[in-house]
Amino acid sequence: MPVTGATAGGVPVAELVRAVARTVPWRALAAGGGLGLLIAAVPRLTGGDAGGWPALTALRAGALAFALGAAFWLDDPARHTTAVVPARRALRHGLRLALLAPVAALWWTAALLLVPRPLRPPAAGVTVEAATALALALTGAAFAVHRREAARPGQAVAGFLLVTAVLAPLLCPEDWALFVTPEDESWAVAHDRWTVLLGALLLAGALCLTEPARRYGRRGLRSPSGTSGPSRG
Amino acid sequence: MTATTTAPPSPAVTTHGPRASWTAVFALAAFEGRRLLCRVPVLVAFAVYLVWTVWRTHGAYDGHPALQDVDRATQGPPVLVGLAVLLGVHQAVLRSRRYDTDRHLSVLVVQPWRRTAAHLLSVVPVALLVAVCVGAQFAWQALKPTAVGHGSPAELLVGPLSVLLFGAFGVLLGRLLPVPLAAPLLIVSLLLFSVFASGPPGAAGWSRWLVPSVGENSFATLPSDLIGRPAAWHALYLAGLALSVALAALLFSGGARLWSVRAGAAAAVALTLVGAVGQSRGVPEETAEARVRATVAPEKTQRCVARDATVYCAFPEWEPRTGEWAAVVDDVRSLAGGGAEKRPLTVRQRIEARHGLDGDAALAASPRPGEVTVGTSWGGNRTPEFAVAVAVVLVTGREEAAGAMCDGRIVTVMWTALAGRPDPVTDLRRVRLDDSATGGAVVLSQTETLQMTAAHTEVLRALLDLPRDEAAARVKGNWAELTAPEVTTRRVAQVLGLGAPEGEDECQ
Structure with missing residues (x-):
């Protein structure tokens, strides 16, 4: 087969990009992103008389909606059939993430711009929060793929992300506050904590990108079609 | 030999058909109810609900509770369980689609609307469990020798009814929007809506009562006959709304051909409207005078x-x-x-x-x-x-x-x-x-x-x-x-x- 464009370890990356771009769940991301933009626009739509806190909450909820959409990003119904191809999982996931990154950046810029300027929280801090939510979604998905060989971990990861997002503000200890307002003097300290969280999540996500050296769980071969179990007789 | 081949077919199969399919519905509801109770989000929500309630109730009211305050305090936390139920029941409705078993199920005698009914019934055990928790929370305070005042059963019903309402919403959503992302996005929207809806306190008296759990601005304790909350109307409204949503889910999954479902849906909507009108009439004249x-x-x-x-x-x-x-x-x-x-x-x-x-x-x-x-x-x-x-x-x-x-x-x-x-x-x-x-x-x-x-x-x-x-x-x-x-x-x-x-x- 004639190979065009860049290759990585003999794998035709350019052609892989096209294939990956066709298979990633754009619709889930569009649904989450669309609702996220709508949510972020709520302070503007309600006439801007809402204070800084509702605007910040709307931005956080918008970022969560986008992250929920992105939780489906590593869903690949054909994962079990591509386990044997020469392109490593790190490369396949990396391509998916590379496709997501510009979209996420564009989307987040739009969401930030939708919040009226006087109500807009400090961009750097709130961007770290949004990036942490996105990293949690993707790391969760990568972990589910790494650990359970899940073909479509999106639904479970979205549930996990939602439960975490609802409970974190309720259960966060006061001396490790994360959900603060810009007027609060602990905004800077809280965002150091967010950065630590983001770093830890990215590290965990990077570790989960690889294929496991050995399969966890039950010993022996398993196949989704159930035909390759050890013969019994 | 002819005697055996010409024997008439047993009529039992046809006469027991409807009853058998209801038995199947209840069996399915019991199975789904068990599964729903064991879903991770529901378990986590229950754990947080119980810990939160015990922690809050332990030293509350300085050991001298007034029961007309205690009943209202049971309403907020069950919403957390309700949201988890919405998520869980939505995923359960989508399960057969997710594993592509819809085609296998469609050859069974249990029609889609009956399966929807089973999913709706599967919410009932969770709601009953919440009712038990609410009752225990109230009884804990009411049994203190220092307790005074009177609780209102209608206020106590709000917690379990809101769980039923969220569960019915989950089933309806599963029938209308069969994609896994729908429930999480709906929950985010609901949470954000609650933030914005609770913004101006006391504004627009009637719209404040449309949400499941309605809080008050004041922590003052009043004699129970001066509180003036339309608690019974609100419970009626919530029950009607939960029933309307549940019957709408049945209508959308093929139950529209049955006149009983259509009549039930009309009655449920009427019940909701009666409750909504009743709860929006403000404080009665005699209560204002008594105040x-x-x-x-x-x-x-x-x-x-x-x-x-x-x-x-x-x-x-x-x-x-x-x-x-x-x-x-x-x-x-x-x-x-x-x-x-x-x-x-x-x-x-x-x-x-x-x-x-x-x-x-x-x-x-x-x-x-x-x-x-x-x-x-x-x-x-x-x-x-x-x-x-x-x-x-x-x-x-x-x-x-x-x-x-x-x-x-x-x-x-x-x-x-x-x-x-x-x-x-x-x-x-x-x-x-x-x-x-x-x-x-x-x-x-x-x-x-x-x-x-x-x-x-x-x-x-x-x-x-x-x-x-x-x-x-x-x-x-x-x-x-x-x-x-x-x-x-x-x-x-x-x-x-x-x-x-x-x-x-x-x-x-």
Whole structure:
């Protein structure tokens, strides 16, 4: 087969990009992103008389909606059939993430711009929060793929992300506050904590990108079609 | 051989058809109910709900609950379980689609609308479990011997009904939007909506009651007949809404051909509308009148009991509490001298109920001589605050005098109020606004505040450090001089045989 464009370890990356771009769940991301933009626009739509806190909450909820959409990003119904191809999982996931990154950046810029300027929280801090939510979604998905060989971990990861997002503000200890307002003097300290969280999540996500050296769980071969179990007789 | 082949087919199969399929529905509902209870989000939500409720209820109301407040406190946390149920039931509805088993199920006798009915029924066990938790939370407070007032069953129903409502929404969503992302996005939208909807408090009276759990702005405790919340209408509205959503889910999954489902849906919508109209009519005229009467002329609804030289007048629901008030009054009296210990007093329960629970309003001090105000809550900081109010009236004769008093009498007032308490210095911190035990501070009470200067505090602390009997002897022996208007703090210290205070002695 004639190979065009860049290759990585003999794998035709350019052609892989096209294939990956066709298979990633754009619709889930569009649904989450669309609702996220709508949510972020709520302070503007309600006439801007809402204070800084509702605007910040709307931005956080918008970022969560986008992250929920992105939780489906590593869903690949054909994962079990591509386990044997020469392109490593790190490369396949990396391509998916590379496709997501510009979209996420564009989307987040739009969401930030939708919040009226006087109500807009400090961009750097709130961007770290949004990036942490996105990293949690993707790391969760990568972990589910790494650990359970899940073909479509999106639904479970979205549930996990939602439960975490609802409970974190309720259960966060006061001396490790994360959900603060810009007027609060602990905004800077809280965002150091967010950065630590983001770093830890990215590290965990990077570790989960690889294929496991050995399969966890039950010993022996398993196949989704159930035909390759050890013969019994 | 012919006899066996021409035997008529058993009619049992056809006559038992409908009943058998309902049996299948219940079997499916039991299976889905079990699965739903074991979903991770539902388990986590239940764990958080239980821990949160136990933690909040443990030290709530300072050990003296009023049941008309306890019933409302059961409403908020079940929403968390409701959201988890929405997520879980939505995923359960999509399961057959997710594993592509719809085609296998469609050959069975259980039609899609019956499967939807089974999913709807699977929410019932969770709602029952929440009802048990709500009942246990209420019973925990109601069984305390210090509990007063009456709970409302309609307020207690709100928690379980909101779980049913969220569950029905999950099933409907699964039928309308069969994508896994729909439920999480709906929940995010609902949470955000609740943030924005709760923004302007008290605005648009009727729309406030459309959400499942309706909070109040005020933490004041009112007699249960003055609360004026349309609790029964709201429970009816929630039940109607949950039923409407459930029947809509049936309609959208092929139940529209059945006249019973259509009639049921129409009836449920009518029920919702009746509830919505009923709950939006505002506070009834007679409740508003009763609120004014209870605020302006509480003696018309109160009953009074006399004990020794004190008359205790309480709203009917608080009559069991007069014994605890009497214990505090007797303690304070026993430390007063110069005839003040026999001064006739009226302890009257007073409230500001004209605004209902819309907002907190300050209560003016009683202008009548010898009348002490007591509020509707008790225990914690309220007890020493009441002791201070009793001491003010014993020393000055009127509650109103507290605000203007800024002289050495404050030492006597505070000592008489606190010296009989088990731990006077801790109680001193509790009644002071800044929780301090040195320097000047504002002393809180149900009505007027007192101003303590640094000098007052210094003399009071020195007096509290003395053995109680010795201090009591000194106070009682010099009562007339200690309680003379305009007596200076320096003079009080001198009379009591204590060192002259060094702190500043000016009220702000």
